[in-house]
Every structure is written in structure tokens, then in C-alpha cells.
Amino acid sequence: xxxxxxxxxxxxxxxxxxxxxxxxxxxxxxxxxxxxxxxxxxxxxxxxxxxxxxxxxxxxxxxxxxxxxxxxxxxxxxxxxxxxxxxxxxxxxxxxxxxxxxxxxxxxxxxxxxxxxxxxxxxxxxxxxxxxxxxxxxxxxxxxxxxxxxxxxxxxxxxxxxxxxxxxxxxxxxxxxxxxxxxxxxxxxxxxxxxxxxxxxxxxxxxxxxxxxxxxxxxxxxxxxx
Amino acid sequence: xxxxxxxxxxxxxxxxxxxxxxxxxxxxxxxxxxxxxxxxxxxxxxxxxxxxxxxxxxxxxxxxxxxxxxxxxxxxxxxxxxxxxxxxxxxxxxxxxxxxxxxxxxxxxxxxxxxxxxxxxxxxxxxxxxxxxxxxxxxxxxxxxxxxxxxxxxxxxxxxxxxxxxxxxxxxxxxxxxxxxxxxxxxxxxxxxxxxxxxxxxxxxxxxxxxxxxxxxxxxxxxxxx
DNA sequence: ACCTAAACGGACGGGGGCGTCCGGCTAGCG
DNA sequence: CGCTAGCCGGACGCCCCCGTCCGTTTAGGT
Numbered sequence: 108x109x110x111x112x113x114x115x116x117x118x119x120x121x122x123x124x125x126x127x128x129x130x131x132x133x134x135x136x137x138x139x140x141x142x143x144x145x146x147x148x149x150x151x152x153x154x155x156x157x158x159x160x161x162x163x164x165x166x167x168x169x170x171x172x173x174x175x176x177x178x179x180x181x182x183x184x185x186x187x188x189x190x191x192x193x194x195x196x197x198x199x200x201x202x203x204x205x206x207x208x209x210x211x212x213x214x215x216x217x218x219x220x221x222x223x224x225x226x227x228x229x230x231x232x233x234x235x236x237x238x239x240x241x242x243x244x245x246x247x248x249x250x251x252x253x254x255x256x257x258x259x260x261x262x263x264x265x266x267x268x269x270x271x272x273x274x275x276x277x278x279x280x281x282x283x284x285x286x287x288x289x290x291x292x293x294x295x296x297x298x299x300x301x302x303x304x305x306x307x308x309x310x311x312x313x314x315x316x317x318x319x320x321x322x323x324x325x326x327x328x329x330x331x332x333x
Numbered sequence: 334x335x336x337x338x339x340x341x342x343x344x345x346x347x348x349x350x351x352x353x354x355x356x357x358x359x360x361x362x363x364x365x366x367x368x369x370x371x372x373x374x375x376x377x378x379x380x381x382x383x384x385x386x387x388x389x390x391x392x393x394x395x396x397x398x399x400x401x402x403x404x405x406x407x408x409x410x411x412x413x414x415x416x417x418x419x420x421x422x423x424x425x426x427x428x429x430x431x432x433x434x435x436x437x438x439x440x441x442x443x444x445x446x447x448x449x450x451x452x453x454x455x456x457x458x459x460x461x462x463x464x465x466x467x468x469x470x471x472x473x474x475x476x477x478x479x480x481x482x483x484x485x486x487x488x489x490x491x492x493x494x495x496x497x498x499x500x501x502x503x504x505x506x507x508x509x510x511x512x513x514x515x516x517x518x519x520x521x522x523x524x525x526x527x528x529x530x531x532x533x534x535x536x537x538x539x540x541x542x543x544x545x546x547x548x549x550x551x552x553x554x555x556x557x558x559x
Numbered sequence: 560a561c562c563t564a565a566a567c568g569g570a571c572g573g574g575g576g577c578g579t580c581c582g583g584c585t586a587g588c589g
Numbered sequence: 590c591g592c593t594a595g596c597c598g599g600a601c602g603c604c605c606c607c608g609t610c611c612g613t614t615t616a617g618g619t
Contacts (some may be wrong), residue, residue: 117586118548118598144575154598155339159578260515263497263508270496271489272445273535281533282489289486293519303514307507309499343616345565380568385608474601 111200124161131172136211137276140169163244169217170228176214177231184238194223194251196240201294202287203262205268209283215269219262236261253296255303262309264290350387352377357398361439364497366395368439395443396454402440403457405433410464420477424470427487427520431494435509436502441495445488462487479522485532490516492535 116124123317130151134142144165148158162168190196208215218232236258243261246252268286273279342350356377360368370391388394397534416422434441444458457485462484469487472478493511499505 116561117595119586119594123597156579156599157597160596163578168406205569260511263512266498267493267496267512270493271535272492272531278533278535281531282485282535284530285486285532286489286493288527289519292523292526293515295525297518297523297525299521299523300518301514304510305505306509306511307499309497309504309508316572343565345616349567370608371606375566381607382568382609382611383566386566389608 120161123151123153123157127153127158127161127168128172131168132211135169135172135213138142138213138214140165142213144168169213173214173217173228176207176211177218180204181231181235181238183207184235184242188238188242189247193242193245193249197246197252198291199237200242201264201291202284204265205287205290206280208268209263209271209280216263219266219269231291235246247296251296253294253300254261256294257306258292259306259309263306266309270278346387349377349383353379353384353387353394354398357394358437361395361398361443362437365438365444366391370394385472398419399440399443399454402433402437403444403454406430406444407457407461407464409433410461410468414464414468414471419468419471419475422466423472423478423520424517426465426468427517428510430491431509431513432506434491434494435497435506441491445492445495451478473522477522479520479526481529482520483532485535486520488535489532517544 119163127147131147134150138146144158145155147168148155151158162171179222183200187196190199198317208218217228218298239261240258241250243256243258247256268283269285271279271282273282353373353471357373360373360376360470364372370384371381373394374381384394384433388397413422413426416425441506443454465487466484469482469484473480473482494509497505497512499508520541
């Protein structure tokens with residue numbers, strides 16, 4: 108719905124739009140959401156003005172660029188829910204979501220912050236979380252998932268997964284895989300497990316997660332950084 | 334050793350040095366290592382030149398500002414090692430290190446990156462890791478820590494802990510506490526645990542990986558400003 | 560009280576990212 | 590084939606941050 112653009116769009120404009128989206132995906136994946144818009148434009152081989160005309164804000168660009176991954180996220184959750192064994196489904200969800208997030212740096216923060224202006228973005232996010240919540244309920248009922256698991260723990264793990272850095276993308280994915288395995292074993296129900304400290308409300312998170320806002324200069328426009 | 338400054342330092346210079354260090358600790362804790370040097374200077378109530386004269390590079394400033402925490406880190410490791418029960422010592426180390434890192438945003442990245450130029454910084458880091466490695470060995474021998482644990486897993490967890498964000502510092506600490514508890518249970522030796530995927534070499538990480546500056550744009554990613 | 564060396568901080572030039580304007584180009588219709 | 594509306598991208602002004610220079614202030618010894 109968002110992109111109900113009239114196909115009365117001139118052909119070159121159409122082409123550029125795709126070029127920009129491809130470039131954005133590549134740049135955001137490699138450098139994160141805080142990458143300069145300029146960089147995306149350069150990579151797409153267009154001028155900055157063209158980029159800004161197509162996507163007036165970075166938020167709009169990111170929302171459009173990550174629409175696919177957002178959908179993938181939901182698909183993963185649904186596939187997990189479809190698994191006859193809820194615990195296996197749950198594990199799969201953890202593993203695949205971690206991998207997805209390890210692949211590009213930008214998507215995680217996009218997912219976590221869930222820009223308020225990109226409505227359907229947040230909607231898919233909520234739908235994904237709701238699906239996983241249902242899956243978690245079943246896994247608990249099956250006695251496989253620890254009963255004190257809450258949805259915020261999932262957010263916690265995704266955030267944590269996002270903190271993992273490495274020299275190469277490959278190393279990051281590998282590390283992320285190991286992390287997911289550890290997380291799963293921590294979430295597995297077990298009589299040996301001591302009770303956990305209380306969960307903290309986490310999401311959604313103010314953007315400074317990635318971006319540093321404060322520049323207390325009275326009067327001037329606020330500055331932000333990441 | 335590092336700070337063998339002649340106490341033939343003028344009194345105002347001495348005072349300013351302390352003011353700067355206090356400001357740096359506060360700013361780095363609140364905003365992270367990427368905070369502008371200017372901000373530290375403002376907070377300390379000195380001019381930029383003064384700051385640069387005392388600490389020619391941000392690295393030098395951070396190394397000095399975090400010396401205390403760095404020492405605390407090592408102390409934690411040593412106390413863990415001193416515990417007669419190695420597994421309890423290990424758990425304590427995890428919990429306390431996570432808490433320490435949750436408290437200020439800057440220290441984690443400082444610890445992870447371990448600036449190559451700040452020699453003794455890296456030295457303490459290595460010493461800390463070595464101590465924990467020994468503790469881990471004992472905990473494994475006691476049959477409490479899973480045998481496939483490697484030191485990189487600790488790095489992994491610290492990095493992950495660093496990814497945790499929340500609205501308030503208090504919430505972050507709470508989340509971090511829960512995370513630590515989960516991590517400990519994942520690392521606990523258990524016959525139920527499946528083998529883990531291979532560990533990946535992680536540290537140290539180039540500093541720019543962590544964050545990158547961006548500017549604020551009204552109505553877009555920036556959630557709030559003062 | 561004075562004098563000097565040391566320390567201070569305001570100010571400067573450079574660099575980079577941001578968002579926008581405008582003159583030139585081209586797609587695509589008549 | 591020619592025209593026009595729509596699109597493009599170079600260039601601009603803005604702001605913030607960085608690191609350094611230099612005229613001014615001040616500590617502290619005589």
C-alpha cells in the first residue's frame with residue numbers, strides 16, 4: 108500500500124528508484140542505518156537530489172528497503188508456528204532471526220526502533236511478535252520452553268545479537284550462530300535452572316540506540332549522531 | 334606508571350585535569366565513546382584547547398578515564414578466581430562484568446576495542462582475560478562449566494551485553510542482569526545440552542565498527558531531544 | 560608586590576554530512 | 590520531428606566537529 112505509486116512514472120525515474128533501493132540495501136547491510144545518505148546515492152550512481160526526491164527521509168528509504176526482510180521475519184515466525192513441534196519451531200525462529208539480523212547491520216536497528224512514521228513497518232513487527240508469542244505459549248505448554256520466558260526476552264536476545272561485532276561479516280554470522288545456540292539452551296526448560304531476575308520493558312527503543320541525540324544548545328536545531 | 338606526571342604541575346592545571354576526567358567519565362558513560370570532545374570540555378567548564386593539551390587524543394582521555402573501571406574489571410576477575418567454588422566465582426564474574434558494562438556505554442567499547450596505543454590498557458585487558466581463562470579452566474574441571482566453553486564466548490557475551498539498550502539506564506541495568514542470568518544458565522554444564530556451533534574469533538574490533546556519527550533531522554529517526 | 564613562565568580559552572580554518580535549489584537533459588506524446 | 594513536462598545532478602549554504610594557534614590571565618617563587 109505504501110508504494111502505490113502511479114505507474115505513470117517515467118521510465119528513468121522507475122529505474123533509478125530500483126537502483127537506489129538496491130544501493131540502500133547494500134549500504135545499510137554493510138554499514139548500518141547510520142550510513143550517510145550520500146553514500147547510498149553514490150552507490151546508486153545518482154545525485155543526492157534524486158535520492159531525496161524519491162525518499163524524502165532516511166526513514167522512508169529504510170522502510171522501503173527493508174520491506175523484504177521485514178516480510179522474511181514474519182515468514183520465519185509463521186513457519187515456526189506451523190511446525191508440529193513447537194519447541195523445534197521456536198528454536199528455528201531464534202536461529203533464523205539471529206542469522207537474518209547478523210547478515211545486515213541496518214535491519215536490526217530498523218526492526219528494533221520500528222520507525223513510528225512507517226506504519227506498516229511497525230504493523231508487521233507487531234504481527235511477528237504476536238506470532239512468536241503464540242509459538243512461545245505452545246512451547247511452554249509442551250514443557251520445552253522455560254515457563255518464565257517473556258516476549259521481552261526475545262527482544263533482549265535480538266538486541267544482544269545486534270551487539271555482536273566481528274572483523275568480517277562471515278565471522279559475525281558464525282558468532283551469531285553460536286550465540287543463538289547458547290540462547291536456545293538458556294531458554295530451554297530445565298529443573299536445574301534457577302529463577303531469573305525480573306524482565307525489563309525494552310521495546311520499542313528510542314533511536315539513540317544507534318544514534319546520539321543530545322546537543323543541549325538552546326535555540327539551535329538539535330544535533331544527532333549515531 | 335603511565336601517569337608519571339611531575340607534581341611540578343601548576344595547581345589550576347591539576348584541578349582542571351581532574352575536572353576533565355570527571356566530565357569525561359560522565360559524558361562517556363552517558364553518551365558513549367563517540368561523544369564529541371567538545372562536550373567533555375563544556376561539561377568540565379574548560380576550553381577545548383585545555384582539554385587537548387591534557388589529553389592529545391580521545392584515546393588517551395578514555396584510557397585515563399576508564400583506568401579505574403579497567404582495574405575494577407581485573408579485580409572482579411581476581412575475586413572470582415579467589416572464590417573457593419570456581420563455578421560460583423565464574424558466575425559472579427559474569428554478573429558483575431555485565432553490570433559494570435551496563436552502567437556506562439563507553440566502557441564496553443573501550444574495553445572491546447582496547448586501543449592499540451594505550452598499552453597498559455590492553456595489558457590489563459589481557460591480564461583480566463587470562464585470569465578468567467584460568468577460572469574457567471577450574472570451573473570446567475569441577476564439572477560445572479560446560480567443557481566446550483571458550484574464552485571467545487565471554488567476549489561474545491560482553492559484546493552481546495553491549496547491544497542491550499533501554500529507555501533509562503536503570504532499565505538497561507535490569508535487562509543486563511536478566512541477560513547475565515540467562516547467559517550463566519547457558520554456560521552451565523548439562524547433559525541436555527547439544528553441542529555448539531564452532532566459536533568465531535572476535536576481538537579486537539576496529540573502533541568505527543561500533544558507531545558512526547550522523548546528524549539530526551526533524552521528523553525522522555531522532556526520537557527526542559532535550 | 561612584582562615578574563615570569565605556565566596554563567587558559569576564544570577563535571580560526573578545514574572537513575564532512577545534510578537538505579535544497581536551479582539550470583540542463585530526456586523521455587515520450589502529438 | 591518537435592515540444593514540453595518531468596526528471597536529473599552539480600552546486601550551494603548550513604551546521605557540527607575536529608585540532609591548533611595565539612593573545613591573555615594567573616600561579617607562585619623571590
